[in-house]
Amino acid sequence: MKILVVDDFSTMRRIVRNLLVELGFSNPLIQEADDGHNALTMLKASSFDMVVTDWNMPNMTGIELLQAIRAEPKLKGLPVLMVTAENNREQIIAAAQAGVNGYIVKPFTAVTLKEKLDKIFERLAASGASA
C-alpha cells in the first residue's frame, strides 16, 4: 500500500512513518511531502492508496489539500487521514464536511493510529462490497 505522509515538520513525518512501519506497512512504499502543494503535485504524478496529512502547513494547508483532492476527479476517492494539533470544534467539523476519512489529534498513540486506520479500511471494504 502506497502512503503519502504530509507534514512541514520532518520529525513528525519520521514519527508517522515509523509508526506505519510498526503497524506493518512497507517502509519503501511510504513517501513524504512537506506541504499541501507539494503533496498535491505528487498525488497527481503517481497513484497513492492513502494520505496522512497535518493541518497547519505553509503554502497549502491540510484542509486545502483535502478540498483539492475531493475536487480532483482522479483523486476524489483517496482516503485522507488528518493528524493534527488543531482540536477545535469548527475545524473538526470543517474537515468532516470536506470529506475527511479520519481525524487524529496530536499527540497520539500507535493504538489510536491503528484504530483509525482499521476503521478507514473497514468502511472502504464495506462501501466496496456494497458497490
Add this chain to the structure above:
Amino acid sequence: MNAPVTATVAESLPPEVLALLNTQDGTAFEQALDVMVRQREQHLFRALGVLARDLHGAVSRLGSDLANEGVPDSMTDARNYLAEVLEMSSKAAHRSLDFVDRMRPEAEALANNATAVLDFNSSETDPAAVLARQAKVFANACGEGLNDMVLVQSWQDLAGQRVKKVVAFIESVESSLLELVRLTGALAGREAPVEVAKVSSQDEVDRLLSEFGF
C-alpha cells in the same frame, strides 16, 4: 438682523463673542465667525502637535528600550533565538529517532536469540535458560519502550508550532511599532523617511526601523 445683546448677558460673554453678536451685516458676521473658529483650530492643532511630539518621543524610547534591554538584544535576535530553539529541538528529536532505529533491530535480535536458546533448553533451573528467559522479557520491554520513545518525539512538533506562533506575534508587534513610529513622526512634523507603504520583507522592516534609530 441681530438684536443688541442686553447688558447683563454681555458681561458674562468673552469680548470676541460679544463683538460677533453685535455685528450688523452678514458678511462681517461670517468673517468674524471664521476668525474665531480658526483661532480655536490653531489652539487645537498646537495641542495636538505637542501631544504627537510627546507620543513620538515615548514610542522612540520604547523602541530603543527594546533594542537595549540586554538579552535578547533586539527583536531580530529574539526571532533568531526562537529559530535556534526550533532547530535544536528538531535535532534532538531526530537523534532520539536515530537511536530508536539503531536499537530496535538489536532488541529484536536479542528476543529471537533468547527464543532460540529456550527452544533448545527450556529448563527452569539451568542458568543459561533462566538468563535467556530474562533476556527475552528485557528485549520485549525494550521494544515497547522504543515505541513510546518515538511517540514522545511528537511533542517537538507541538512545541515547534507554538514557537512559530510566537515568531509570528513578534513580527506583528514589530510592524505595529514601526507604523506607530512613522505615524507619530509624521504627526510631530518630522519627515517620514519612506512614503507610507506596506512593508513586506523582514529586511525592509529592519532597514526602516534603523532609519528611526532603532
